[in-house]
Amino acid sequence: MGNRPTREFDFELPVGYMDEDGRVHRTATLRKMSGHEEAMLADRKLRQNAGKLVTELLTSCTKKLDDVTSVNRQLIADLTSADRNYLLLELRKITFGETIEANYRCPACGGTNHILEELDELPVNRADNGGPPEIMVELEDGYEDKNGEVYTTMSFRLPTGVDEEKTANIVKSNASRGTNALLSRCMVGLGDMPTNRREALGTKILGDLTMGDRARIERAFRQEMPGVDLTRELTCEHCGSPIKTTLDMKSFFSLPSAA
Ligand SMILES: [Zn+2]
Helix, strand or coil, rough: CCCCCCCCEEEEEEEEEEECCCEEEEEEECCCHHHHHHHHHHHHHCCCCCCEEEEEEHHHHHHEECCCCCCCCCHHHEEEHHHHHHHHHHHHHHHCCCCCEEECCCCCCEEEEEEEEEHHHEEECCCCCCCCCEEEEEEEEECCCCCCCCCEEEEECCCEEEHHHHHHHHHHHHHHHHHHHHHHEEEEEEEECHHHHHHHHHHHHHHHHHHHHHHHHHHHHHHCCEEEEEECCCCCCCCCCCEEEEHHHHHHHCCCCCC
C-alpha cells in the first residue's frame, strides 16, 4: 500500500481575513483544482467577469481559513485582491507546477519574448498581523472643491474581490476609467471632507486630479501594497531594449483573453 498523495496544502496569506470579532485569519488550506474547476474556466459567462471567475475558483478550492471551515462566496469576495492573487498563484503551483511559460511583447520592436518563469521565485510582501493596512497619499496639487478649498491628504483601503467584480466591466472598456472607479470605491478619506460629501463627488475627485498626483497615488499603491510582486524587468532578445512589465495572472490557467 502506497501513501495517498497530499491534495491539501496550507498557505499564509499576505494580509489575512478579519472576522466580525476583529480576529485576523491567515492560514488558508487549498486543494488542487479538478475537472469541476476546469468547467468553470471554460464557462463563457463567468469568463466575462474576471473578478467573479476568481471568486468562484477560490471558493471552490479553499477548504478552510484557520478554524473557519464554512468558506463561502461572500468570504472569498471580501478578501483583499492581494490575498486573492496570492491564492491564485499558489493554486496554479499546486495544480500545474511552479514553471510557467510567459510571453512578453517588446514595446520597441514588437517581437515576442518567451520566458520560462519560476513562480516560487516571485517575492511576496506581507502585512503585519493587524489586518488590511490603509494606504496614505500626500498630494502635491490636491483636489480643489467648488468653494476653492484644497484637500491634499488621501487614504485608501485595499481593494477586495467585491471591488474587482463591480469594476470588471468598466476596466474592460476603458482602463483609466476602471482605475478611477476602483480607487474611488477604495477611498476612505480626503482631508477633513465629510464622508457624505466625498461619496457624493464619487469618481469626479479622481478624474479632477492632476496627472502628477495620479502618478503619486499609483506609486504609493505599488510601494505599499502587500501581496505577490508581479513586476518583471527583462531585456528583449530581439533588439536588446529593456522591457518593464508585469506577469499576466490570466496566463496562470491559460485563459485566452478572459478580461
Ligand atoms: Zn525588442
